[in-house]
Amino acid sequence: MISNVLYMTLSIICNQWAWWWEGSNNEDKLARTVLTVLILILAIFWYRWAFRKVRNGMAPLPPGPMGLPLVGYLPFVGTSPHLSFTELSHVYGPIYKLWLGKKLCVVLSSPLLVKEVVRDQDLNFAYRDPPIAGLTITYGGIDILWSPYGPGWRLLRKVLVREILSNTCLDNCYPLRRHEIRKTIRDVYTKIGTPIDIGKTSFLTEFNVVMNLLWGSMFEGEKSSSDGAKFREVVSEILEQVAKPNVSDFFPMLARFDLLGVEKKTKKLFLWIDQFFDSIIDQRRKKDTVEGDGTFKSEERKDFLHLLLKLKEQEDTTTPITMTQIKALLLDFVVGGTDTTSTIVEWVMAEMIRHPGVMKKVQEELADVVGMNNIVEESNLPNLHYLDAVVKETFRLHPVVPLLIPRCANVSCTVGGYSVPKGTQVFLNVWALHRDPQLWDNPSEFKPERFLNDTSIWDYTGNNFQYLPFGSGRRMCAGVPLGGRMMMYELASLLHSFEWQLPRGTELDFSENLKIILKKKTPLIAIPFQRLSNLELYA
Numbered sequence: 161m162i163s164n165v166l167y168m169t170l171s172i173i174c175n176q177w178a179w180w181w182e183g184s185n186n187e188d189k190l191a192r193t194v195l196t197v198l199i200l201i202l203a204i205f206w207y208r209w210a211f212r213k214v215r216n217g218m219a220p221l222p223p224g225p226m227g228l229p230l231v232g233y234l235p236f237v238g239t240s241p242h243l244s245f246t247e248l249s250h251v252y253g254p255i256y257k258l259w260l261g262k263k264l265c266v267v268l269s270s271p272l273l274v275k276e277v278v279r280d281q282d283l284n285f286a287y288r289d290p291p292i293a294g295l296t297i298t299y300g301g302i303d304i305l306w307s308p309y310g311p312g313w314r315l316l317r318k319v320l321v322r323e324i325l326s327n328t329c330l331d332n333c334y335p336l337r338r339h340e341i342r343k344t345i346r347d348v349y350t351k352i353g354t355p356i357d358i359g360k361t362s363f364l365t366e367f368n369v370v371m372n373l374l375w376g377s378m379f380e381g382e383k384s385s386s387d388g389a390k391f392r393e394v395v396s397e398i399l400e401q402v403a404k405p406n407v408s409d410f411f412p413m414l415a416r417f418d419l420l421g422v423e424k425k426t427k428k429l430f431l432w433i434d435q436f437f438d439s440i441i442d443q444r445r446k447k448d449t450v451e452g453d454g455t456f457k458s459e460e461r462k463d464f465l466h467l468l469l470k471l472k473e474q475e476d477t478t479t480p481i482t483m484t485q486i487k488a489l490l491l492d493f494v495v496g497g498t499d500t501t502s503t504i505v506e507w508v509m510a511e512m513i514r515h516p517g518v519m520k521k522v523q524e525e526l527a528d529v530v531g532m533n534n535i536v537e538e539s540n541l542p543n544l545h546y547l548d549a550v551v552k553e554t555f556r557l558h559p560v561v562p563l564l565i566p567r568c569a570n571v572s573c574t575v576g577g578y579s580v581p582k583g584t585q586v587f588l589n590v591w592a593l594h595r596d597p598q599l600w601d602n603p604s605e606f607k608p609e610r611f612l613n614d615t616s617i618w619d620y621t622g623n624n625f626q627y628l629p630f631g632s633g634r635r636m637c638a639g640v641p642l643g644g645r646m647m648m649y650e651l652a653s654l655l656h657s658f659e660w661q662l663p664r665g666t667e668l669d670f671s672e673n674l675k676i677i678l679k680k681k682t683p684l685i686a687i688p689f690q691r692l693s694n695l696e697l698y699a
């Protein structure tokens with residue numbers, strides 16, 4: 161059948177081109193013959209290329225924009241890929257492809273297609289394509305986030321989810337979280353009536369919570385607190401380098417030139433952070449062991465570094481974790497657990513200031529559940545249903561990781577009837593899913609009530625493919641239990657202890673800035689006012 165098509169095509173070409181052969185002299189004829197042969201060769205190559213997939217019985221690649229030679233669609237993605245990807249889905253449909261430099265990418269934005277990738281073919285897509293900065297900072301990509309699916313990833317994920325973030329373990333270290341939240345409340349109290357930067361306050365709180373969970377009181381004293389400040393700075397720089405579009409990632413053959421200097425900068429950060437981890441582990445081992453006999457004696461210490469080192473020391477361990485893996489895990493914890501949580505806290509506060517009626521309802525619920533003569537405790541959180549709905553609605557409109565962390569196809573496969581070759585980066589456009597008018601009534605309206613009706617279908621487990629703030633499948637967020645507690649606890653405490661208003665003459669700005677994490681472009685500045693009459697509740 162294909163040879164018939166070829167035969168017909170050639171006959172048409174010959175008929176149409178009859179005039180071409182009526183040349184005036186021999187030289188003209190020779191030139192025309194050469195040109196015609198060249199055109200025929202090109203046509204045959206094109207034919208072989210275009211029909212290769214059909215011949216192999218393979219589905220075609222998804223449709224998508226052409227882009228430019230070499231760079232593909234790279235120049236058109238802009239600074240808000242979640243928006244440009246959503247616009248492209250309106251043109252090409254819920255699955256399309258585009259080239260970013262030398263990388264073939266496929267973008268999905270329908271619950272059914274997302275399900276195909278994260279549920280039906282989860283194993284094929286349980287891989288990542290780490291950027292160079294990610295590899296450099298995580299000891300060659302051996303952490304949870306960038307590891308390929310396999311024994312190393314499984315071990316670290318198991319340690320994090322089962323050993324460190326289990327409910328029992330999180331309950332045990334509640335005093336550490338409480339200590340930091342109370343510190344923030346005291347600090348905000350001293351600033352009553354003056355404008356404060358909510359994102360910064362929240363980041364500091366979450367950062368201190370994470371530090372405290374990881375290595376407890378190791379950061380006390382003047383020297384340690386200056387180390388802590390430097391550490392925070394380094395973590396912010398790491399996030400910046402990993403999020404930076406890097407020529408070396410889009411054109412791997414140029415990687416050795418490190419044209420933007422990302423690798424060099426990240427190596428410097430890596431050296432600092434590695435030394436920092438070494439010194440903190442060293443201090444902890446000295447504190448935890450008794451006269452160097454190598455056994456852990458201080459059972460009352462519940463921070464995670466202690467647990468990790470204990471796990472490493474246990475001889476009969478089923479989880480033989482190396483020191484480098486421990487350091488990579490610590491890094492995931494700090495980078496994955498701080499900015500994400502503080503960013504959602506800032507968006508929730510912004511939405512509530514924009515909707516004072518919603519804030520009032522949240523505060524009434526807090527008065528009811530917690531009482532005006534008590535402080536919020538984590539045990540109150542499961543009863544704060546309206547606040548929970550407000551947080552979920554905020555996640556819908558402002559998903560903190562709107563394109564998730566791209567998956568990478570480990571084998572060539574078919575999604576939605578289209579071919580997805582091995583090595584393709586797959587973006588799941590959660591931002592588009594969360595605002596799709598076919599899935600949500602009045603999707604741009606902020607309406608927490610939509611999450612109150614049937615609470616069983618709205619959670620963070622990733623089983624409902626139209627709502628995925630923490631991702632889904634094997635590679636979904638490993639920190640949901642902690643992230644969930646931390647954001648709710650901080651929000652409940654800030655809203656129970658204070659009233660919040662914008663400084664006079666200022667307006668809310670909801671523009672976004674995406675660097676893996678979708679942040680507010682302009683910081684939210686608001687003024688706290690005392691809400692509880694008992695001053696002891698601020699001590």
Ligand code: HEM
Nearest residue numbers: 305496497500561564565630631632635636637638639643
């Ligand atoms: C509000 C807070 C948080 C949000 C919104 C969030 C969101 C996400 C998202 C969307 C992903 C990608 C999932 C995917 O590709 O399907 C992710 C991955 C991850 N998150 Fe979180 N996260 C949060 C808090 C945390 C915390 C507290 C930790 C650690 C303690 C953490 C550790 C991780 C890790 C290790 C991964 C990589 C998982 C893997 O590749 O297997 N996250 N997170």
